[in-house]
Amino acid sequence: LGQLRARDEWDLIIVDTPPSRSALDFLDAPKRLGSFLDGKFIRLLMAPAKVGGRAGMKFLNVGMSMMTGTLGKLLGGQFLRDVQTFVAAMDTMFGGFRSRADATYKLLQAPGTAFLVVATPERDALREAAYFVERLAAEDM
Structure with missing residues (x-):
């Protein structure tokens, strides 16, 4: 919807x-995306990248070894590392997702939306x- 509106090609978008x-899902999607991106789990996964490199990962693991150990057991160690790598790579895009949402x-x-x-x-x-x-x-809509 945002992309269609940004192109400014139509007088009316239906x-x-x-x-x-299901329409409620459409209304709730922007807030759900924002909540997900602000969520504790995403911040936990992004923490190693924000602390910086291997030294940062070691420092972080000392403080959160139980949490990462439990997640590693539940999700699998390699899967958890892959997800952390993905989240770190996508970190710059998350801000864009949030602003678009x-x-x-x-x-x-x-006021022009009906x-x-x-x-x-x-x-x-x-x-x-x-x-x-x-x-x-x-929702003031």
Whole structure:
């Protein structure tokens, strides 16, 4: 959505989501991504790269040997090292993901953004639609 808006090629962008339960996933995705990137597990995986090199890894392992040992046993030592390497390599991109997620969420809240909620005239569908409208109001959308 953010990329389509940034291109400034259209006067109107319509996003047709599945029924409201899935539409909530669409609304929550930017916040979930931000929470994931700010999460303790990601920070733990990024810590060796931020401390710096082998010496930093040794220093970090002294302080967190139980945690990394447990994770290593659960996930496998090589897998944990591979994930740490991946997260360290992606560290610079995470900031970009976060800023795009924040921008998308703000776009959903912008005064020029509108939501049209459509439902079949059935009790469950109307209840879901009403819940979706309440969520939109709660999120200032």
